[in-house]
Amino acid sequence: MNEANEPQASFDVIIVGGGIVGAATLYQLQQRFPNRSMLLIEKEKGLAEHQTGNNSGVIHSGLYYPPGSLKAKNCVEGRRALVRFAQEHKVPHDVCGKVVVAVEESEIPMLEKIHGIGQQNEIEGLERINADQLREIEPHCKGIDALWVPCTGIIDYRAATAKMVELALAAQPKSALRLGEAVVDFEREGDETVVRTDRNAEGFRAKHVVVCGGLQADRLARKDGVDLKERVVGFRGDYYELTDQAKHKVRNLIYPVPNPDFPFLGVHFTRMTDGEVECGPNAVFTFKREGYGKTDFDLKDTLEALGYAGTWRLFFQNMAFGINEYRRAFSKRLFLKTLQRMVPDLTMDDLRPGRSGVRALLLSQDGDTRDDFRISYTDRNIHVLNAPSPAATAALAIGEHIANLAEERFVF
Numbered sequence: 001m002n003e004a005n006e007p008q009a010s011f012d013v014i015i016v017g018g019g020i021v022g023a024a025t026l027y028q029l030q031q032r033f034p035n036r037s038m039l040l041i042e043k044e045k046g047l048a049e050h051q052t053g054n055n056s057g058v059i060h061s062g063l064y065y066p067p068g069s070l071k072a073k074n075c076v077e078g079r080r081a082l083v084r085f086a087q088e089h090k091v092p093h094d095v096c097g098k099v100v101v102a103v104e105e106s107e108i109p110m111l112e113k114i115h116g117i118g119q120q121n122e123i124e125g126l127e128r129i130n131a132d133q134l135r136e137i138e139p140h141c142k143g144i145d146a147l148w149v150p151c152t153g154i155i156d157y158r159a160a161t162a163k164m165v166e167l168a169l170a171a172q173p174k175s176a177l178r179l180g181e182a183v184v185d186f187e188r189e190g191d192e193t194v195v196r197t198d199r200n201a202e203g204f205r206a207k208h209v210v211v212c213g214g215l216q217a218d219r220l221a222r223k224d225g226v227d228l229k230e231r232v233v234g235f236r237g238d239y240y241e242l243t244d245q246a247k248h249k250v251r252n253l254i255y256p257v258p259n260p261d262f263p264f265l266g267v268h269f270t271r272m273t274d275g276e277v278e279c280g281p282n283a284v285f286t287f288k289r290e291g292y293g294k295t296d297f298d299l300k301d302t303l304e305a306l307g308y309a310g311t312w313r314l315f316f317q318n319m320a321f322g323i324n325e326y327r328r329a330f331s332k333r334l335f336l337k338t339l340q341r342m343v344p345d346l347t348m349d350d351l352r353p354g355r356s357g358v359r360a361l362l363l364s365q366d367g368d369t370r371d372d373f374r375i376s377y378t379d380r381n382i383h384v385l386n387a388p389s390p391a392a393t394a395a396l397a398i399g400e401h402i403a404n405l406a407e408e409r410f411v412f
Contacts, residue, residue: 009176010205011039012412014195016183016220017212018042019052020161020395021387025210027164028399029406030171036412037174039204040165041197043182048161050290051214052392054357056239056270056278059083059093059153060390063100064258064265067120070373070401075390076121078397082155085396089167091160092273095153098253099134101143103341107257108145114258115147125150140249140343152253156273157392178204186224186381193224193381208410209381210402215289215360221383226376228385230362233305233314234289235264237281238329239354240339246350250277254342262321265389267338278354279339284329285315285322292356294329313367362386373398377409 012033015026018040026040044050059082062075086093102111118126127148129137134146169175178197185196186209196203213220218232242250254269264283271277285305288298305311315322328334332351339346361369362385373394374386382402391398 009039010192011175012036012207013038013406013410014193014204014206014209015040015212016195016209017214018044018047018161018165018179019050019212019214020048020157020164020392021052021214021384021398022212023047023161023164024395024399025212025402026399027168028396028403029210030168030175032403032407033412034171037172038168039176039178039206041178041181041183041195041204043180045180047165047179048158051357051359052161053158054292054355055157055389055392056268056281057154057157057272058253058270058393059095059155060393061098061118061123061126061149061152062121062390063114063118063123063126063147063149065117065121065390066372067117071371071390071394072121074373074394074397074401076123078390078394079151081396081400082160082393083153085163086155086160089163091156091163093153093155094273095151096252096271097137097148097150098152098255099129099138099141099143100147100149100255100257101134101141101342102145102257103143105144110257110260111145111147118147118149123149123151138251138254140345141254142342142344154253154271154273183220191380207380207412208406210384210406211381212384212387214387215358217360217383217385218362221376221385224381224383225378226383226385230364230385231304231308231310232289232360233308233311233363234286234291234301234358234360235283236286236292236356236358237283238294238356239278239280240332240335240351241354242277242279243350243352246346247275247277249343249346249350256342259321262318267335269339269343279335279351280354281357282325282328282335283359284325285311286358289360290358292358308363308365310363310365310367313365314363314369317367359388361388375402375405377405380410382406382409
């Protein structure tokens with residue numbers, strides 16, 4: 001891939017963040033403005049090292065998101081664009097479908113609600129199925145009612161990210177990629193923004209900057225002068241994997257009916273593109289924004305999160321759920337018990353520890369999770385402030401949305 005070696009290299013656009021949202025933004029901007037030079041800066045030594053590369057690999061349908069929201073619109077459009085992209089460029093994926101399973105009567109009203117949301121969001125092929133039909137799709141799954149969502153799938157998001165960047169750089173020789181270089185500051189000089197990094201104090205110059213900072217989005221926005229009252233707080237999700245002897249118990253994807261009082265979808269089963277089957281994730285507060293181990297700790301991250309009123313309000317609003325999530329994080333038996341609600345014949349021997357991921361939540365001061373996508377801008381730059389799940393699925397649509405904003409606001 002192209003490298004920008006000049007100490008003060010100048011570009012038309014700089015994109016900060018090498019996750020799939022940053023990669024899709026580069027790809028869509030380069031398609032929209034083929035003659036413009038662009039630089040993608042990523043602080044890690046590889047692309048997709050954080051939220052993108054540590055999520056569940058699901059191509060989401062758009063089933064859960066309020067009709068008319070950016071999440072709903074971009075997820076549905078982004079899913080279709082992502083599948084077309086994967087087909088065209090041979091990115092490993094499989095549109096295998098999923099079931100959303102009600103295991104007790106009290107969950108049926110919520111199942112009916114998300115069925116209605118899915119219909120409003122025009123989820124193709126969405127179908128209400130009974131217990132017998134559920135067993136035909138997932139023989140080991142137990143439920144009294146379910147939804148069949150045939151357009152949901154799985155994909156290798158790391159491969160998709162790499163392909164987007166590869167295609168963008170191939171389209172414009174003056175565009176470039178910088179890996180292992182963290183952005184530390186933004187400075188305005190005339191009609192340009194100077195983006196300074198830990199490896200280049202002189203900085204890279206650009207007429208416009210798009211920041212897709214993920215877990216660091218709020219900090220980067222403030223460095224660029226964005227007046228942001230909310231703060232990003234990280235939540236770690238742990239996974240188990242099914243052992244070889246148990247993989248046959250899950251054919252594709254099995255989801256619970258989400259609890260409306262909790263801001264996460266719940267532990268689910270996902271068959272990955274490499275044939276492995278993951279179970280998870282849970283959701284626990286992390287003491288390090290980019291910490292993937294159960295005991296990882298960063299003093300700055302912890303003080304910022306626990307010194308913020310919104311964090312405590314979220315804790316108090318979800319106290320019982322939070323305690324249960326923490327207990328489950330350190331107990332394989334409790335994790336198994338949750339999984340057995342949908343697949344009863346799983347045993348302790350069927351599970352082995354898997355990986356972990358961290359999700360960025362933009363929390364308001366009142367503890368609201370600011371659940372919809374949020375994209376803001378200054379006089380010349382654009383910031384993706386909140387892009388939680390299903391941002392990976394929606395990435396190409398988010399990138400197109402940013403390209404539309406660029407067409408309206410950027411002056412080259």
